[in-house]
Amino acid sequence: MTIARTLTIAGSAAQGSAGLQADLKTFQEREVYGMSAVTAIVANNSRTEQGIFTQPLEAIEAQIYAAFEHVGVDALKTGMLFTKEIIEHVTAILKEVGVSNIVVDPVMIGKMGSQLLKDDAINTIKGHLFPIAELITPNTMEAAKILGWDSIETIEDMYQAVKELHQLGPGYVLVKGGALADYPAVDVLYDGEKFTEYRSERVDTIHTSGAGCTYAAAITAELAKGNSIEDAVGLAKEFVTEAIRYALSFERGIGSTNHAAYRDKNK
Ligand SMILES: Nc1ncnc2c1ncn2[C@@H]1O[C@H](COP(=O)(O)OP(=O)(O)O)[C@@H](O)[C@H]1O
Ligand SMILES: Cc1ncc(COP(=O)(O)OP(=O)(O)O)c(N)n1
Numbered sequence: 001m002t003i004a005r006t007l008t009i010a011g012s013a014a015q016g017s018a019g020l021q022a023d024l025k026t027f028q029e030r031e032v033y034g035m036s037a038v039t040a041i042v043a044n045n046s047r048t049e050q051g052i053f054t055q056p057l058e059a060i061e062a063q064i065y066a067a068f069e070h071v072g073v074d075a076l077k078t079g080m081l082f083t084k085e086i087i088e089h090v091t092a093i094l095k096e097v098g099v100s101n102i103v104v105d106p107v108m109i110g111k112m113g114s115q116l117l118k119d120d121a122i123n124t125i126k127g128h129l130f131p132i133a134e135l136i137t138p139n140t141m142e143a144a145k146i147l148g149w150d151s152i153e154t155i156e157d158m159y160q161a162v163k164e165l166h167q168l169g170p171g172y173v174l175v176k177g178g179a180l181a182d183y184p185a186v187d188v189l190y191d192g193e194k195f196t197e198y199r200s201e202r203v204d205t206i207h208t209s210g211a212g213c214t215y216a217a218a219i220t221a222e223l224a225k226g227n228s229i230e231d232a233v234g235l236a237k238e239f240v241t242e243a244i245r246y247a248l249s250f251e252r253g254i255g256s257t258n259h260a261a262y263r264d265k266n267k
Helices: 019-029 057-070 084-097 119-132 140-147 155-166 211-224 229-245 261-265
Strands: 005-013 033-042 052-054 075-078 102-104 172-176 185-190 195-200
Touching (some): 005 019, 019 033, 033 084, 075 211, 102 119, 102 211, 140 155, 155 172, 211 229
Parallel strands (some): 005 033, 005 075, 075 102
Antiparallel strands (some): 033 052, 172 185
């Protein structure tokens, strides 16, 4: 049996909704083979002062090579990279192994408040990783920060943002409009010439932890299967919308996107 192979290079979100936990659950749901390289462990709780445990560069490198050597990778995504050093090291390895389907989700601050990218690492992700990415998937806050804008408030702003972000070198830019509360859930894709909008109704919920990771992981899975970027984003948008519609509350603040919801709906 052949199966498409995916890798996430990301942080571990101990609470299970985001990070590599969301990615691996999504890979499984999209019926691809999932692998992971852990960059940092995020484990915020009321008893632990230091909730972020960065992995040594040597450990990150070993995990990436293990995935490439033992299995092979058809598409990969990056999530939490946290430091300049990790970004530089991961970029150098990806250039060496020569993988083409790279999805970069430039996560900066999680919905639970964790810092996922140090402020001094934003320029490194722009300068090193974006030029080798097939697709970058910032949310509106991340897109504004990367561009040095105050904020992105409207869909017109999103159109301007994808154009400017594309000049940083990725093949495609997808700006996600989940935070624009006055609009439906609109995302804008740009390939340097053509804009494509992806829309769904806005689900009335606060339980969207992991939505961005889940979306980028589903896109990665569909690219690994050989779909075009446009089709991969469309399929992933349907998947993440169901994951948000049937989100899991746990009744303790912001709950999790439900990675099994799309499967349950299509049974
Ligand atoms: N309340 C919502 N209802 C429906 N879709 C949403 C909602 N919030 C976010 N989305 C969608 O979820 C995906 C992830 O977007 P977003 O939440 O902006 O990313 P992030 O988790 O990185 O902040 C996008 O397709 C966005 O449009
Ligand atoms: C370890 C870790 N990585 C990434 C995220 C961000 O997840 P994302 O789905 O982009 O957004 P939030 O759900 O946090 O808003 C994370 N939280 N943890």
